Amino acid sequence: MKSLMSGNEAIARGIWESGTEVATAYPGTPSTEILQNVRLYDDIYAEWSANEKVALDVAIGSAYAGRRSVAAMKHVGLNVASESLFYASYTGINAGLVIITADDPGLHSSQNEQDNRHYARFAKVPMLEPTDSQEAKDYILRAFELSEQFDTPVLVRTTTRTSHAKSVVALKDRQQVEKRPYVKNAPKYVMIPGYARLRHPVVEERMVKLAQWAEQTDLNTIEWGDRSLGIITSGIAYQYAREVFPQASILKLGMVWPLPSEKIREFASQVSRLIVVEELDPFIEENVRQLGLQVEGKSIFPLIDELTPERVRDAAIGANLLSGNGNGYKPSVGPLPRRPPVLCAGCGHRDVFWVLRKVKAAVNSDIGCYALGVLPPLDSTDTIGCMGASIGVAMGMRRGGLEKDNVAVIGDSTFFHAGLPALATAVYNNTPMVLIVVDNSTTGMTGHQGNPASGETLRGENISRIDIAAVSRSMGVKHVTEVDARDLDAMETAVRVAIKSGETAVVVAHTVCVFVTSHNRESYTVVTEDCNGCTLCYRIGCPAIYKSDILDAKTSRPKAWIDPKQCVGCGLCYDVCARQAIEPGAEKVVMV
């Protein structure tokens, strides 16, 4: 049977076909859909863990216990999980362990565009890299074979394009894999220095054997064509190279670590000019150069940003590898209005950032939908780094002598991901730090996944939510307030009192995610005769509010108009309007 699947759907299918019984992840673009699709197979235990490190530890433990296991994460998630990756490289596994890292060249939804191929070399584990959905599925099965043959975790790297692009996949049945018995073996699984020292040579020996295996495997293939140009490539870059250089000879690396030195030498000896087409860092290029071969890569193709076929083509034309030019189109309008992502109409985070704008404190924010609070017109964020960084940076700015007040802002999922140790640090050191937890009880940005505060697991079970205010109190925070962020006055008071307290303070701001909960009101409307086009409601940045065609007689400014199809009845515009020119929507009758 054939099916059109995204890379992530295909990976989920591969996880199922491989007989995997445990799969874990923390959601993160572009990896999220892997576990969402794994969940559709009843014979796999699947969970959202609180963060990627926990996810990987669970998968490692499950592999030790004897079941094939997978942990999936985005590229920066592997930073969080890296400590576990490194010990698992030393201990090896029992049943197979596959770790999926979904990189994001082009930063479609990330804070950096790191190249996680380096982790394979760094942690001394093999890495496979599929070029389309069929390989995404097949390589999961190959990765398990490799994992069990060489007693090693195996990394499978995708990028946003291989994760999200759809292509045709031929499906197979699920393999029946016997559970392996767990046998206590402390020198293998206990990484105290004395035992770890003994494991290091095992790891190095494994890499030598894997390098020999890499020479023979059909994961690395040569497509012979015109021998005047030879291209070494992997992943999605292979598809672009195939598109742009249909005649060239290509060495396609399905296994990007360790590299097949002899195969590369052999290929290089048969072609007149050798180039590497790869996204982001010159990972393959530098290793090929170390073999003493003459090779070009980043001198032709960009180091920064995701590759596209036209970027590859333009670079190739620039290097005289190809001739050609574009379609000659020169736009005569523009620059066009940009359309960046915005907080949804009715998003509860808007209330919080509207208040913070008024309070004028510096805002150390975090990763999630609320990162959009940085954009105009709300424009009320000073720093964002990585998951959980808000709290530590906020503490540091106090210790570093910031001249104004500051607050940390973190979402519920991020609080449990990496906020807890930072909050413990604040309490422990008696740091005067104000933390606002914007709690909409869902992991919004990645598509509304559950988390410890949401009340629902990946498997759809209802569980009791972990109460963030109670957690804060039990961690020793004395100043804990809970507030409905929709009540702007209460929200503002809570933040100001917390700042004034001079101690570690937590404000849990309960907000609405319009995808999950509702304001229970019909859309609001502008009373056109009362509106004078003052622009105040425009400044909340709500995508449901437009300039109408009607101009105010006195000011000649366009009066506001609310699109009833987009408005979900939050009422922030009503609260900010100084002229009472906005009519609330009727309360929705909730059918029980």
Added chain:
Amino acid sequence: MDNGTINFLLAGVGGQGTLLASDILAEVGLHVGYDAKKSEVHGMAQRGGAVVSHVRWGKRVASPLCERGTVDYFVAQEMLESLRWLEYLRPGGTVVLSRQQLPPTSTVFGSDVYPNDDQVIAEVSKLAGKVLALDAIGVAEGLGNRRIANSVLLGALSSELDLDPEAWITVIESKVPQRHKEANRKAFLAGREGQWELLRNP
């Protein structure tokens, strides 16, 4: 058309259903015997941002992304977005243009100016061989549900491709809930049978 590959681009705004429409288009290609690939990016784009999806049909498709200047059929679900991605169109290519306007917030609180219809159509016509403009939302609302507007657009697109309409309808029906099948079929046929205005056909 390059190497026998047919390139499509669909552009819209988060929430307009660009991804489902492009899923359908890719499946139609597969259904009629082509290799097919499609690509778009999820994540931040869901939050009202610009969304673009590439679909390619061919004997064997390598890249899931089209190159600039190679798109044979460009479906724009929104006026401003038709300009944002116009450079992908092959000179002489076909544009299916929904007349919907969704001004971004920067035109509301900022000084950005949303282009008027005449500007958009003049610009698109500079490059396109053929422009099918339609009030897809209006047609869909006339059929009782604005959410079937994309089937109207796919219907208009299908009138430009020499394929059995049942292939399209079969795929559309496989992708929508049972209770919406009939409405989507009607919307598709409305688009196919000319509920559009031919603005350019040299």
